[in-house]
Amino acid sequence: MEIKTAKLLDGKALAAKIHQELAAMIAQLQPKIGRPPGLAVLMVGDNPASAAYVSNKEKACTKVGIASFGKHFPAATTLTELEEVISELNQDQRVDGILVQLPLPNHLDSIALLHQIAPDKDADGLHPVNLGRLARGESGLRSCTPAGVMRLLEEYKIPLVGKQAVVVGRSILVGKPMALMLLEANATVTIAHSRSHDLKSITQNADILIAAAGIPGLITAEMVKPGAVVVDVGINRVTDSNGKSRLVGDIDFQSTAKVAEYITPVPGGIGPMTVAMLLQNTVSSYLRATGN
Ligand SMILES: NC(=O)c1ccc[n+]([C@@H]2O[C@H](COP(=O)([O-])OP(=O)(O)OC[C@H]3O[C@@H](n4cnc5c(N)ncnc54)[C@H](OP(=O)(O)O)[C@@H]3O)[C@@H](O)[C@H]2O)c1
Ligand SMILES: Nc1nc(=O)c2c([nH]1)NC[C@@H]1CN(c3ccc(C(=O)N[C@@H](CCC(=O)O)C(=O)O)cc3)CN21
Numbered sequence: 253m254e255i256k257t258a259k260l261l262d263g264k265a266l267a268a269k270i271h272q273e274l275a276a277m278i279a280q281l282q283p284k285i286g287r288p289p290g291l292a293v294l295m296v297g298d299n300p301a302s303a304a305y306v307s308n309k310e311k312a313c314t315k316v317g318i319a320s321f322g323k324h325f326p327a328a329t330t331l332t333e334l335e336e337v338i339s340e341l342n343q344d345q346r347v348d349g350i351l352v353q354l355p356l357p358n359h360l361d362s363i364a365l366l367h368q369i370a371p372d373k374d375a376d377g378l379h380p381v382n383l384g385r386l387a388r389g390e391s392g393l394r395s396c397t398p399a400g401v402m403r404l405l406e407e408y409k410i411p412l413v414g415k416q417a418v419v420v421g422r423s424i425l426v427g428k429p430m431a432l433m434l435l436e437a438n439a440t441v442t443i444a445h446s447r448s449h450d451l452k453s454i455t456q457n458a459d460i461l462i463a464a465a466g467i468p469g470l471i472t473a474e475m476v477k478p479g480a481v482v483v484d485v486g487i488n489r490v491t492d493s494n495g496k497s498r499l500v501g502d503i504d505f506q507s508t509a510k511v512a513e514y515i516t517p518v519p520g521g522i523g524p525m526t527v528a529m530l531l532q533n534t535v536s537s538y539l540r541a542t543g544n
Contacts, residue, residue: 258512261483263400266407267524271316274535278317281544289538290319291349291375291530292341294334297327297357301489306353312527318534321347327357334360335368342370348541349375349534354425372540375533378424386432393533398430400525401462401483402437408514410481412437416457420444420471420502421464426485430462451475463502473507482512485522
């Protein structure tokens with residue numbers, strides 16, 4: 253019998269295309285506006301996974317012509333100090349987007365800090381105003397990772413209307429906005445989480461399955477409906493048997509690729525799309541701020 257393999261949803265290639273489009277737009281506008289778009293990324297403490305994301309973002313900014321204002325603070329920085337930095341960035345005319353890298357050290361209240369960012373500079377789409385706009389179906393800055401998933405599904409013309417979509421995970425960063433975006437696209441949406449009973453019986457119904465739990469190998473082939481579209485948001489660093497560190501998602505790729513119609517790889521799937529959406533949000537704030 254012929255063994256089928258799922259088609260790849262290539263986030264890396266689409267992200268590269270989006271970067272090129274943004275670069276062309278910036279090259280054209282910058283001489284007229286007199287400054288490039290600016291993105292400020294605040295990182296607190298030393299989280300190795302976060303460090304990789306921060307450096308990817310900086311490289312991408314350089315490539316497309318966005319000025320990055322990276323700020324790295326010691327783990328012991330107080331909430332008041334960070335609030336002050338954010339309020340300066342809110343006033344800074346060179347800065348169009350502000351992102352606070354999550355997770356923060358435990359003593360800091362990330363929800364309180366996200367409130368402080370001016371909603372028009374909220375490149376991550378996590379401010380209550382922007383999440384509220386999403387919930388109401390109004391336009392606004394959208395959370396980057398779920399927006400990246402939607403853009404990738406659109407690129408491959410994956411039908412969503414009336415489909416059963418299952419999102420595994422309910423964080424503010426990924427799961428919740430993901431579910432809202434799928435709902436906006438007229439899918440029938442189920443959200444599973446750590447308290448859900450019998451995850452397999454839920455995921456087996458999914459025409460579109462989005463895994464965002466942060467658990468390597470959580471989703472295996474027998475949990476996936478044959479012909480489903482499977483999107484792996486998880487990014488987990490694991491050490492394999494010969495002691496080498498590598499990135500894996502939440503989906504057991506090998507087995508699942510044999511039953512799914514489409515699948516995203518890790519790396520090269522949603523990670524690069526998140527970065528592309530972050531740059532796109534920054535450019536859209538830049539256009540708005542400069543009246544273009
Ligand atoms: N590709 C990207 O660009 C990108 C962006 C952001 C994050 N990520 C990755 O995506 C993953 C999730 O990130 P996050 O920030 O959303 O993580 P998070 O805040 O830790 O949330 C994880 C969610 O998964 C749920 N969960 C945990 N164990 C589960 C289980 N056994 N079965 C079902 N649900 C379970 C949790 O449920 P409870 O709510 O009940 O605790 C929670 O809602 C991580 O691997 C992260 O590195 C990737
Ligand atoms: N405020 C905030 N917004 C975020 O979107 C965010 C955070 N914080 N904290 C960390 C998580 C994880 N995120 C990530 C993680 C990896 C890539 C990424 O570009 N991954 C590449 C490979 C990276 C590598 O090889 O090191 C990939 O292909 O998956 C992107 C976003 C975004 N995340």
